[in-house]
Amino acid sequence: MVQRLQTIAAPPARVVLFGSSGFIASALARALAREKIEHRAISSREIDLLRPASVKQIQAELRPDDALVVTSALTPDKGRDVSTLMKNLQMAQHLAEALQGSACAHLIYISSDAVYGSRETLIRESSALEPRDLYGLMHVAREQIIAATAERTSIPVCIVRPCAIYGAGDTHNSYGPNRFLRAAMRERKITLFGAGDETRDHVYIEDVAHLLILCLKHRCAGTINAASGAAVPFRAVASIITDLVGDDVEVEHVPASGAVTHRHFDVTERIRVFPDFTPTPLAEGIAESLRRLTEPQRD
Template identity: 30%
Template sequence: MKKKRILIFGSKGFISSSFITYVKKTNYKLIIFDSKKYNLLKTDSIKKIQRVVKDQDIIFFVSAIAPSKTFFDFNRNIKMLLNFIDSIKKKKIKKLVYLSSDAVYSDTKKKITESSKTVPTTLHGLMHITRENLLFKLFGKKTLVLRPTLIYGKNDPHNGYGPNSFIRLAKKNKDIKIFGKGEERRDHIHVEDVIKIIFNLIKKNKIGIFNICSGKIISFNELAKKIIHSLGSRSKIIYLKRSGPLHHLGLRRFNINKIKKNIHKIKIMNIRQNLNKNFFDTY
């Protein structure tokens, strides 16, 4: 039986590299488009891509300049997507999977569902919702949009504020700096769970919008304290004066019913239970 093909655009990111490792162990044929050979900012990549893409291909589009903080980055991200669309619009692809972000949602203290209001407060969120709308307009019911929350795991190259940074600092007995009192409560999901969810949604031929999250929240202050305690670290928490308002009103909660309904028996790690010696040894 001929293997189904998954084409991935954007191969060096945290999620894409983890996805590539996972899919290589399955019976799917994986084709990787890297930015060196296929620079989506250049129109000469369009014909190169057209020669590779076939009808019934599954395409996972991850390519982005992130975070998109300036109008220059915003415009380049849209240009990348438009060149990509030009390269595949005449192909009868099976599915278009787009990696978006929870940044598309409006700030709210209510639990966020896939139908929650999308009025982004950042250029990064605006970039993603613009891309989403373009893809839904052109590919309709072939489109699967993924909106992950904060992702953690050992190979995170960004070392962003949160679990990844706190763990690395605590293992070196270095102080952990948090903003304000660290009272913001956020949802964190492990990269392994993210990849399993994405792969299962593709395998089950799902379409539409899915939030990729754990459904559990924890404050940055509790997170830092738990990491220091669990590691037996000599790190101290340094509380920095906050220069602006709390991000996302200090709370970002998600309803995960749609994921549970569409992927039966899915088990998502709880970050509180995950922070133990066996987990830290992977860092």
């Protein structure tokens, strides 16, 4: 599903990063800086992919030996409606138009595990694309738009589908480690739906950034999930956090609205492509997130 076009790791000449103010792009920019890889982070304030003018701006920006990483998207917290869907597709349209007239060496598109359905017990890259909402549908459509453009322009494309990402700097407040951490610190309380039996795969933001660096250095083409491979129940996440934050944090259970669901990832493809990559264990990642969250307060 994913292959290294560059067997021996080598940094790209430059990485152009769209959506630079987001959670993933910020972490990637830090990782690129650590790796001393030249990069240019572009936020929507500089080039707004929603505007038609962005086509020419992108073309003026891109160099033939650039690797382009696209993280730009209006996430569900900005809207789950048709209007948001259409805006996201418009962004992809402008990007596609720009790429028709301006080559780059490699393109990484950050998609989402929202492209998958809920029927499969073990999700892998070859799992059926069955989005359950417009956000998932948006990523499916954007993947197709970008893949079709890349085929016409012969740009190798890597689609990265992260599962639930956690870590300091998350701008969302989804049910899971980030929300639990904030709630534990501020309210001394974590609220779980039901018994918290539902299992999810939570991937650490720094691992996602590391994986992206590997994809860039090996000029990977294809599709890869960014997941840890170890799904855990939400109650286990809560337990890790109460151990870290303090015994006085209350774990509250409220009635769950739907059936208990689970989401596991088969990470064999990642192991095959990057056998020396090992994800951060959840407890370690949460401890690190907590440390980063509390550091500024100490300052």
